[in-house]
Amino acid sequence: MLMNIAASIIAPALPAEAGMTEEKLAGMLEVPPQKEMGDISLPCFVFSKLLRQSPQKLADQFAAAINEGAGQDGEVRASALGGYLNLTFDGARWKSVIVGAALAYGYGHSQAGQGKRVVIDMSSPNIAKPLGIGHLRSTMIGNALANLYAVTGHEVIKVNHLGDWGTQFGKLIVAYRRWGDTAALQNEPIAESLRLYVRFHEESEREPILEDEAREAFALLERGDEETHKLWRFFVDESMKEFHRVYDRLGVTFDHYTGESFYNDRIDGVVRELENSGLLEDSDGAKVVRLEELNLPPCLILKKDGSTIYPVRDIATAIYRKNELKADEILYVVGAEQSLHFQQVFAVLNKLGHTWANTCRHIPFGLMTVGGKKMSTRRGKVVFLEDVLNEATERALAIIEEKSPSLPDKSRIAEAVGVGAVIFGDLKHHRQLSVDFNIEEAVSFDGETGPYLQYTHARICSLLRKGNYEDLRGQGHLVDGAVLASNEAWECIKTLSRFEAVLKEAVSDNEPFVLAKYLLAVAKAFNRFYNSGKIVYEGAEPAEVASKLALAAATRNVLKQGLNLLGIAAPQEM
Known part of the structure; x- marks a missing residue:
């Protein structure tokens, strides 16, 4: 939000030939590396060639224009340093505006993706195999992305592309x-x-x-052998029962469960289309599409015995999602080891004339190991995801029993903390990095963990109850920025102001880590504010308490929304 405010102040100071809208300008703004430089910076290097002046001279000119205009009220100061235009917000008004906005339901949401339908292929376990700890990544990265796309205005369709054929x-x-x-x-x-x-x-x-x-x-x-198909159907039905139980615990739902078998009656059409286009060639008895011009190996379409293989099924799947689901974008949240496969599939689609294949994107992620060891169903080396959730919940319950033995509904809260710990233990990493999962570290209430964020949220809820915040609001006490005069309060407010920009960045990069890292920054900033001085104390003026509690409530709002977007519950008590 502060970026948008800064953009509205800077834009009038720029010459028309710079061609800057406030929205475009907001995307260029940065946070200075040192607080002493200001609150927001604009690098002026980008304008130097266009306006034929040095970045420093332009920064000087822009700063002078702002100080003569918006800066005259004393609530914002502009300065220039090293080719950067820096803004420092001094007035109480900005604090009131930002905290007031951050209290609202839907704060941080946008319509950046309005009118776009996004299909997200996620989780995609294999039938007749357990949901292992490795399935956590596709499931929860995909779920977080679905939530992030939704709050930035996209229409989202979540598809579980089950491995039920082959x-x-x-x-x-x-x-x-x-x-x-x-x-x-x-x-x-x-x-x-x-x-x-x-x-x-x-x-x-x-x-x-x-x-x-x-x-x-x-x-x-x-x-279509009847006996074989009956046995296959049994494996599919029993597997789905198992999957649903784990998905329910993770709080994950899907709009469609369409396994590979769903597309069987569409494969012949794809093969004919490839043949009619002259793309299908023999290769030692198999049928392939050659992709040498793209420095890719041939894409195998049919095996020697005429049976299908998953590339042709994925081609049929993409065409269905575009034509039937009307997707504007298709995201495949699948491990990085499948990168070549998706390059081949998208390349074949393009060769068929389906130029919309450029809107298909593979969202790769790194391997998840446990104790440094890779999982393998072929060798029976699988850590069941449900077992991990159970152990995390048991550990969380033991900590709660020790620290808050009188806490009501301990089992429910332990489930929220344990499951949330496992989810955050994954999402706090860049998705393309490999993750060696450590359950003891994940369930800790200290450090960069899910329980730390949940505890901060619960602590704020307790503070608001203690300070009778809702009663103070009912009495008409508004946010007075002058009360929030400490550096700690301002740093917390500035952190909250970045929420919308963070959500957009997470979508732009398809990276839930961006939000996870931001939530840790929010919690740390609030805890510094909380420890910097008393908030609720005897003899305090109601207006002072109300303003400080408003900042706490705004922080609670951002933490709750952010945790929920990552697929993590935010208990009010812990």
């Missing part, structure tokens, strides 16, 4: 027919399916013919 099912079917236990499968479908899948890979190393049997079993499934 040779893996041939392997599972062969394993079940050879070593399966029907009672065990019905009792624990996911655990038993994983056991069978692991055994298949162990046995196939000694008996390679199993791989041929698996390919034949999948070919039977593709041809």
Whole structure:
């Protein structure tokens, strides 16, 4: 918000030939590296060539114009240093304006993406396999992005593109027919399916013919064999029950569950389109689209036995999302190891004349390990996501029992803290970095953790109750910026003012980390303000208390919104 205010002050001081709107100008503004330089900076280098003057001279001119105009009221000062125009806000009015705005519902929201429909492909687990800790990344990065796109004006459609087709099912079917236990499968479908899948890979190393049997079993499934399809349907239905239970705990919902099998009746059309376009070529009996001109390996469309492979299904999927879901943008929140695959898929779409493929974007993320070890379903090395959530919740409950034994509804709060700790433990990292998950560190109430943010929010709620903030508001006490005179209060207010810009940046970069990092800055700024002087104390003037509590309430609003956007609950008590 302060950026917008600064832009409105700077814009009249710029010559018309600079061609600057307030919106464009706001996007160029920066926070100076040192507080002594001011509150907001404009680098003038960009204007130097256009206006044929040095950046320093332009900064001097702009500062003089502002000080002669808006600066005359003494509430804003302009200065020039090193080619930068710096603004310092001195008046109480700006504090009142920003805090008042930050108290409102929907503060920070914008309509930057109005009129755009975004389809987000996220989570996408494989049927008959457990949701492991590695699935956390696609699920929660995707969920946070969906929330961020929504509050910046986009229409969002969340799609769970289930891995419910492919040779893996041939392997599972062969394993079940050879070593399966029907009672065990019905009792624990996911655990038993994983056991069978692991055994298949162990046995196939000694008996390679199993791989041929698996390919034949999948070919039977593709041809519609009734018995094979019935078994496949059982695996799908039981898996969905397991997935829903974990998604409910994470607070994640989807608009569509459309697995790879959903697009089966569209694949033949894609293959014909490729053939008619002269793009499909033979390669040792398989069918490929060559992409040498893009320095990419050929994109495999059909295997030697004529069965499909996932690139052609993803091509059919993209076309469906564009034509049927009317997507303006399609985001694929999928691990970085699939980068080449998406390059190939988008390239084939472009060669088919679907230029909208340029609006398809792969949103890659790094690997999640536990104790430095990579997960592998083939080897049975899987850390179940539900087990991690359970352990985090148990640890959170133990901390609550120790620190707040009389807290009501402890189990519910422990669930919110434990699950929130796991989510924030992921999202606080740049998505493209690999993450080695440490549950003890994630559940800590100290440091850069989810529980730290939740505790700060709960602490503010307690402060507002103690100070009877709602009663003071009801008595007509407004925010008086003059009361918020400390440096700590102003730094907290400036941090709150950045909320809208942070949300836009997180969407622009497709990076929830931007918001996670910002929320830590908000919490730290508030805690410095909280510790800098008394807020509620005996003998204090109601107007003073009301203004300080208003800043606390504004901080609570931003923390709650931000946590919710990341998919994390914000308890009022802890």
